[in-house]
Amino acid sequence: MAHAHLFQHNNFTGRQMIADNPDGVRYALTPFATMSALSFNDITSSLRLHSSTPAIPSMCILFEHAGFNGNVKAFAFNANRDISSLPGFNDVTSSVLIVEHDPNPNKTILKLRQLAGNRINSAIDDNLSGISEVSRSGDVKLKFVIDLDGLVGIDLVLVEIPVKVHTPWPFSDYSAKIRYWINLFIDGSNRLQGFVNAWGYWIEGGILTGSIEGKLKPQVEANIGAVESNLNSMLREVNFHRWTDVYLLPGSSNLVTDDYDSNVNDEVSVILPYMEG
Numbered sequence: 001m002a003h004a005h006l007f008q009h010n011n012f013t014g015r016q017m018i019a020d021n022p023d024g025v026r027y028a029l030t031p032f033a034t035m036s037a038l039s040f041n042d043i044t045s046s047l048r049l050h051s052s053t054p055a056i057p058s059m060c061i062l063f064e065h066a067g068f069n070g071n072v073k074a075f076a077f078n079a080n081r082d083i084s085s086l087p088g089f090n091d092v093t094s095s096v097l098i099v100e101h102d103p104n105p106n107k108t109i110l111k112l113r114q115l116a117g118n119r120i121n122s123a124i125d126d127n128l129s130g131i132s133e134v135s136r137s138g139d140v141k142l143k144f145v146i147d148l149d150g151l152v153g154i155d156l157v158l159v160e161i162p163v164k165v166h167t168p169w170p171f172s173d174y175s176a177k178i179r180y181w182i183n184l185f186i187d188g189s190n191r192l193q194g195f196v197n198a199w200g201y202w203i204e205g206g207i208l209t210g211s212i213e214g215k216l217k218p219q220v221e222a223n224i225g226a227v228e229s230n231l232n233s234m235l236r237e238v239n240f241h242r243w244t245d246v247y248l249l250p251g252s253s254n255l256v257t258d259d260y261d262s263n264v265n266d267e268v269s270v271i272l273p274y275m276e277g
Contacts (some may be wrong), residue, residue: 002058002077002098005048010085012046015039019060019096024053026247027155029146030096032066044093049081057256059099059249062086063264068095068146071263072250078257088261097146101256102245104273110238111252112157113142113267123230124161127223133215137175138162144250144268145181155248156197157182157268159227165203165212174212175204178220180227184235184270190242192272194231196224241274 001024008014017040021028035041044062051058057078064070073089075081086092101107113120120140128134140161147154161178183197201220203209251262253269 001053002049002051002056002060002100004060004096004098005050006040006044006093006096007046007048008040008043009045010090012048012082012084014045015043019098021098021100024056024100026100027146028098028100029068030098031068032095035094035096041094042091044086045090046085047075047083049075049077049083051078051080053100054078056103057101059101059256061097061099061250062089062093063095063097063250064089064092066094068097068144068250069264070094072261074249074251074253074260074262076255076257076259097250099249101271102247102273104244106274106276107256108241108272108274109249109253109255110270110272111267112270114252115238116142116234119234120159120230127226127230128163131219133166134163134176134219135166136161137164141265142268144248144264147181154183157184157194157248165216167208167212171206171208174206174208176212176216177202178216180224182231184246184248186243186246190244190275191239192235192243192246192270194235195228199224238272241272243272243274245271245273247271 003020006017017038019030059076061072061074124140143158145156145158159180163176165174165176179200180196181198182194184194187193203212249269250264252267253260
């Protein structure tokens with residue numbers, strides 16, 4: 001099993017806390033609420049990583065913000081390892097994720113935003129083309145998200161679409177965000193698939209917010225099928241192995257045995273163990 005011993009100061013001194021994974025689950029969470037309750041928010045300066053299962057690659061991921069958000073600093077380990085200082089990340093950590101990777105050594109890592117390229121923008125534009133009041137106002141973001149219903153996380157891809165809602169004179173356009181939370185899974189034929197686990201939106205506050213919500217909400221829900229169809233069309237291109245599992249890492253990772261720095265808004269990495277032959 002893997003866990004991380006966090007220290008207040010460099011070189012393993014000062015106050016301490018443990019981010020643990022006693023049950024050996026894929027994702028073990030130490031959320032902001034726990035960090036705050038222990039008065040350990042924004043004070044981590046060094047850490048000691050421990051593993052009793054060398055055959056299982058593990059990773060300790062430090063997040064800048066609550067909710068496993070913002071910049072990340074990830075440390076890979078499959079044995080005990082000491083990190084005596086955190087240059088560029090000192091006194092920053094607000095949530096911690098311990099990942100115990102699939103032990104299968106055969107893995108492919110796909111960077112989802114990089115894979116999608118501008119096709120995801122084009123697909124969303126097609127979906128919005130029948131709604132004259134709404135247009136995309138920036139790149140569609142693909143984000144790593146942890147569902148916080150419990151201490152064991154469920155990993156999701158958040159598809160976040162920035163839009164402008166066009167309103168009649170004399171009102172200005174309203175900013176809004178359309179959100180679809182995607183669950184990736186391996187089907188009975190060992191192929192990668194995805195479905196919309198949840199959906200929602202955010203609308204800028206103002207006199208017309210309620211009116212806009214009344215029109216936008218049914219359109220967002222009605223587009224779930226189109227989002228799933230476009231997603232699975234893209235995913236069919238990556239089914240070049242018989243996959244045995246799928247899970248996510250925040251940001252852009254190259255190998256599960258490498259350290260890396262990234263941001264949850266930049267990218268989401270899809271980990272796909274596969275069968276040989």
